Amino acid sequence: MNWKAKLQQRQISCFLLFFLLLLAAVVVSVLYGAVQVPFSTLIEAFTDFDKENQLHQVVLSIRLPRVLGAVLVGTSLAITGALAQGITQNPLADSGLLGINAGASLGLALVFAFLPAAGYWQILFVSFLGAGLSVLIIYFISSRSKQGATPIRLTLAGAGISALFISLSQFIALQFNLSQDITFWSLGGISAISWQQLKLVAPIFIASVAASFFFSSSVTILRFGDDTAISLGKNPRVIRLAVSALILLLSGLAVAIAGSVSFVGLIVPHMMRFFAGENYRKLLPFSAVGGAFLVVLADFIARMINPPFETPFGAVVAVIGIPFFIYLFRKGGNLG
Template identity: 45%
Template sequence: MWRRRSKMAKLQQQAEASPPLRTRPLAASLILLIGIGAIALGIGLSIAVGVADITLGTVWDALVRFDGGNNHHQIIQSLRLPRALAGALVGAAFAVSGALIQGMTRNPIADTGLLGVNAGAGFAVVLVFAFIPWLPFAYIIMFSFIGAGLGVALVYGIAYFSRGGMTPLKLVLAGAVVGSLVSGLSQAISLLFQINYDLAFWSAGGISTADWFQVSVMLPWIVAGLTCALILSRSVTILSLGEDVAAGLGQRTKLVKGLGAAIVMVLTGASVATVGGVGFIGLIVPHIVRYLVGVDYRWIIPCSAVLGAVLVLLADIGAKMIAVPYETPLGSIIAVLGVPFFLYLARRERREL
């Protein structure tokens, strides 16, 4: 009993001696205000840009004075608007998932794509397309949740039971191995069962197939996940200071990690089921947000959601404009930004070690 009290007292002293959090509430408030406006503008531009040339005025008319006999209005309401909304939702979900993972693991190069979460969710969806293709999307998204959870468990299991224990570098290496294995199996299954072009485009990160039904199914899951992430944000901030400090402050670290993992599974599973495995959003956005607003996750999470939505909307506009009349997969465009960013972070972390 005396030893336990002594240990708790030592942890409490460490917690009290830890440096104060560096936060910039004014910068965060400006990012949220400007970002929300950027999301609205990005949705309008995403709707206007495409094979059919549509002006922003026509977009506004279609939203406030819909005319069922107008072809442009039909294109906007049935195709482009749900696509833009899906892009904003998955951008926010991927970015917040990355922020949660980085905060809980204290791993600055963590991301759902790099840690096998996207690959696990995508593999589950490919199995559904191959063996039970008639399954409604509302059930496909459930399989995506399961696949995301299995991907996380496999990556963490490999890193944890490796010699020397789990480190940030081992997590990334395990994620790369698991992601490559699962992606290879997914491609083999798609070739064996001759799954059509839509799946190939989806697996590369295609958002063009999103429709109102998919948006209606994914919306409550992503809104619930983002809400829970905001509620958990204070605990993630404390956990990001280190498990010893968090324990000294009385936090139940295993419970926080479990809840955070569940939120990541929901956000990632819903996103992958809709647009495929788009990586690097959860790597790029949280780093930019931390640089701008500090290390308090009560600001990092909402700002990451806003900037993640903006990033995907801009990338989707680029996907429509690069090779007209064809579309470039969304995942390819973001990877062009994400790979150099990851290499920069990896090199910086190596120097610091």
């Protein structure tokens, strides 16, 4: 067996391991919480559902949509981070660090203040608009130099815009007495996720993830420079535009569901590169599973810290992510 076959076999084994870890985390998250559910009851909830059984209701109406929401959010954020790092060649790229989440959160704050009766589609639309506005401002600021939009300039511009938009969100919260709602979204939480919300966002999520996989080879080519991409018949500008649209869709979707959650898109792709390498056809699936696992695990930890009260899982992710970010920043974005 040559080294390529051994490498492929190792990658398949690692991917299956991560997928099994994700399944285990999903099952544990459904079983445990303020109320513990026996495993036999979990099986019964699927095979012989009884609407009068309170534990069956807990499993299918509360915990399962919550866990699936965590999977969706983790997958979206991890793929977003990997794509952002690929098209910008910025190893510190993340939808939260680049201000995209803050822009989407500002849009949500405006909806809460001026359209309190808005439906979920309106919330999603304004979240996407806020994310897009944030990206435009950040790229405009970071590119106003001879060096262009360097990784450090993008990160600093993102931090500045994030601070501005978060401040505006807090100002709106104070003016319209929305502090509790805005705090929930700014810290991240999926306790209120429902089947109806999942049904609305699932088509956008599936289409965006499928499109991300479609562009995975093109993003890999961009690593070798625009000249190489052009020589291979690719249009770098079109690739970046299309992938940027996918980043906005996935990050806006994640914020609309769970609020502003940073570091998932930074941590997961870098960790998964150790197993998948730099080929985005492999990196994106690894990142998707790793991101889902991280958010499901963080949400479970947040629920178990002080039951029956809940800690926003975004805070748990931040505790993990901040030391990693500092380490990566000191290494210049290189883990090698």
